[in-house]
Amino acid sequence: xxxxxxxxxxxxxxxxxxxxxxxxxxxxxxxxxxxxxxxxxxxxxxxxxxxxxxxxxxxxxxxxxxxxxxxxxxxxxxxxxxxxxxxxxxxxxxxxxxxxxxxxxxxxxxxxxxxxxxxxxxxxxxxxxxxxxxxxxxxxxxxxxxxxxxxxxxxxxxxxxxxxxxxxxxxxxxxxxxxxxxxxxxxxxxxxxxxxxxxxxxxxxxxxxxxxxxxxxxxxxxxxxxxxxxxxxxxxxxxxxxxxxxxxxxxxxxxxxxxxxxxxxxxxxxxxxxxxxxxxxxxxxxxxxxxxxxxxxxxxxxxxxxxxxxxxxxxxxxxxxxxxxxxxxxxxxxxxxxxxxxxxxxxxxxxxxxxxxxxxxxxxxxxxxxxxxxxxxxxxxxxxxxxxxxxxxxxxxxxxxxxxxxxxxxxxxxxxxxxxxxxxxxxxxxxxxxxxxxxxxxxxxxxxxxxxxxxxxxxxxxxxxxxxxxxxxxxxxxxxxxxxxxxxxxxxxxxxxxxxxxxxxxxxxxxxxxxxxxxxxxxxxxxxxxxxxxxxxxxxxxxxxxxxxxxxxxxxxxxxxxxxxxxxxxxxxxxxxxxxx
DNA sequence: CATTACGAATTT
DNA sequence: AAATTCGTAATG
Numbered sequence: 001x002x003x004x005x006x007x008x009x010x011x012x013x014x015x016x017x018x019x020x021x022x023x024x025x026x027x028x029x030x031x032x033x034x035x036x037x038x039x040x041x042x043x044x045x046x047x048x049x050x051x052x053x054x055x056x057x058x059x060x061x062x063x064x065x066x067x068x069x070x071x072x073x074x075x076x077x078x079x080x081x082x083x084x085x086x087x088x089x090x091x092x093x094x095x096x097x098x099x100x101x102x103x104x105x106x107x108x109x110x111x112x113x114x115x116x117x118x119x120x121x122x123x124x125x126x127x128x129x130x131x132x133x134x135x136x137x138x139x140x141x142x143x144x145x146x147x148x149x150x151x152x153x154x155x156x157x158x159x160x161x162x163x164x165x166x167x168x169x170x171x172x173x174x175x176x177x178x179x180x181x182x183x184x185x186x187x188x189x190x191x192x193x194x195x196x197x198x199x200x201x202x203x204x205x206x207x208x209x210x211x212x213x214x215x216x217x218x219x220x221x222x223x224x225x226x227x228x229x230x231x232x233x234x235x236x237x238x239x240x241x242x243x244x245x246x247x248x249x250x251x252x253x254x255x256x257x258x259x260x261x262x263x264x265x266x267x268x269x270x271x272x273x274x275x276x277x278x279x280x281x282x283x284x285x286x287x288x289x290x291x292x293x294x295x296x297x298x299x300x301x302x303x304x305x306x307x308x309x310x311x312x313x314x315x316x317x318x319x320x321x322x323x324x325x326x327x328x329x330x331x332x333x334x335x336x337x338x339x340x341x342x343x344x345x346x347x348x349x350x351x352x353x354x355x356x357x358x359x360x361x362x363x364x365x366x367x368x369x370x371x372x373x374x375x376x377x378x379x380x381x382x383x384x385x386x387x388x389x390x391x392x393x394x395x396x397x398x399x400x401x402x403x404x405x406x407x408x409x410x411x412x413x414x415x416x417x418x419x420x421x422x423x424x425x426x427x428x429x430x431x432x433x434x435x436x437x438x439x440x441x442x443x444x445x446x447x448x449x450x451x452x453x454x455x456x457x458x459x460x461x462x463x464x465x466x467x468x469x470x471x472x473x474x475x476x477x478x479x480x481x482x483x484x485x486x487x488x489x490x491x492x493x494x495x496x497x498x499x500x501x502x503x504x505x506x507x508x509x510x511x512x513x514x515x516x517x518x519x520x521x522x523x524x525x526x527x528x529x530x531x532x533x534x535x536x537x538x539x540x541x542x543x544x545x546x547x548x549x550x551x552x553x554x555x556x557x558x559x560x561x562x563x564x565x566x567x568x569x570x571x572x573x574x575x576x577x578x579x580x581x
Numbered sequence: 582c583a584t585t586a587c588g589a590a591t592t593t
Numbered sequence: 594a595a596a597t598t599c600g601t602a603a604t605g
Contacts, residue, residue, distance in 0.1 A: 136599085137598090137599075160596090161595095161596080167587095168585070168587075169584090169585065169586070169587095170586080170587070170588095170598060170599085171598065172597070172599090
């Protein structure tokens with residue numbers, strides 16, 4: 001491996017550095033960037049060679065299984081070009097597989113492949129990178145080449161269909177563009193990179209372009225992460241000492257661009273604070289502001305503290321940081337409270353209205369619930385009464401389907417033809433079979449006070465879940481009771497769909513196909529509605545809680561410190577007025 | 582000159 | 594058959 005590297009280096013050497021601005025890497029013994037011809041890669045040093053420079057044609061290459069350049073072969077006589085056996089020449093998949101099986105672990109997966117047209121290049125898989133394929137645009141070794149997932153953030157990703165894009169640009173994710181071989185303009189844009197880097201690596205973040213934060217939340221996070229000592233650092237350092245002059249220029253430029261971009265966003269407010277703070281600090285500590293770059297020591301920002309700050313901190317101790325923070329609160333808070341009290345709080349009004357609305361809805365839901373409970377009991381009453389009906393034996397008016405066994409219908413679930421006599425039963429079972437493949441489990445048992453027979457709630461120790469089907473229609477955990485021979489159907493008969501006649505169906509239950517399992521269905525109907533009402537109630541409770549927390553948090557310490565309400569001149573027009581609101 | 586769009590080779 | 598991702602023409 002080591003020798004590979006040096007080999008490569010000597011090969012590329014000076015040209016490499018001179019092509020800085022270009023994005024075309026140089027290849028082959030001729031050191032030219034040309035890649036629009038057949039090329040072959042050395043399986044040892046991974047360098048690419050033009051076929052014509054080393055007198056290897058594409059045809060010849062097809063027969064080659066492992067190829068090593070002259071230099072590598074000179075250095076290491078053990079390396080020898082290996083050829084495919086004649087039979088495998090024509091890309092027989094079977095023999096390909098065989099080959100892979102019998103190749104030594106150090107040999108690459110497969111040897112040659114074409115990319116982008118016959119006249120272009122043949123890429124050999126490098127021996128040093130077992131998984132990643134090398135190609136004209138992929139070295140197979142750099143971090144981007146090894147990456148397999150798209151970032152979903154860059155412009156190329158956003159263009160992709162899978163991320164909802166129009167598929168117009170059709171380039172692979174910027175973060176997967178090869179560092180060495182991809183065209184430079186396709187790689188990650190510098191600013192984007194720094195952005196991402198900051199996101200991924202919050203610790204180093206402040207050492208780079210420390211001025212921009214994506215949100216207040218990020219600011220806060222940083223503030224906390226640094227033990228609330230670095231906020232002013234981050235903001236008042238226009239010069240970062242460790243940048244070389246060139247670098248610094250670059251960073252500053254980036255910063256300006258970003259500032260313009262984000263000028264109008266919401267953190268304007270917080271930036272103004274930062275700037276205020278900055279000025280304060282400047283004037284307070286102006287005497288040492290210059291010396292800092294040289295010595296690297298700062299004075300602790302703690303109130304009336306003259307000690308040196310700890311490295312990477314603005315304070316000499318946590319105590320000083322706390323003191324300054326406390327002072328800040330003392331200074332800012334009373335003013336904010338006053339400001340707060342000066343103007344009426346619209347949000348509070350809204351909150352109150354919302355609460356009222358929620359209460360009303362809760363009331364309605366409760367009413368509905370009692371209604372449903374009533375129907376629940378009513379139904380149970382009907383069912384009990386129905387059971388007492390006597391079976392009407394005489395007529396065999398069991399619909400006309402007695403002998404018509406030729407008639408076939410198809411199951412709605414499995415689509416098999418079935419006999420009408422067993423159809424209902426079959427379809428029920430069949431459906432249950434499919435349905436049981438779906439999970440209705442929840443981690444928690446149901447705890448609704450005063451509600452009987454809602455969910456099945458059978459515990460499944462394997463998945464550690466409780467069954468959340470309606471208890472009445474859970475085929476998995478409850479069997480339908482066996483119907484006795486003398487049992488009556490008992491379904492309340494109706495006229496015009498809804499009007500009860502007061503009579504009950506008196507066909508033997510086993511034979512009644514008209515009212516198959518009617519109790520179960522009616523119970524399910526009621527229970528489902530009850531569940532819905534409970535959900536509604538739950539949702540309303542949640543809403544209530546949210547509104548209440550919002551109301552209590554309003555004008556809390558943190559909120560007051562972070563935000564402020566400005567009373568504009570009452571005579572100037574409120575921009576939101578009239579039309580909009 | 583950079584960026585965008587798109588046909589098409591290649592891979593999945 | 595669809596997705597990926599080249600190279601390059603068109604466009605700004």
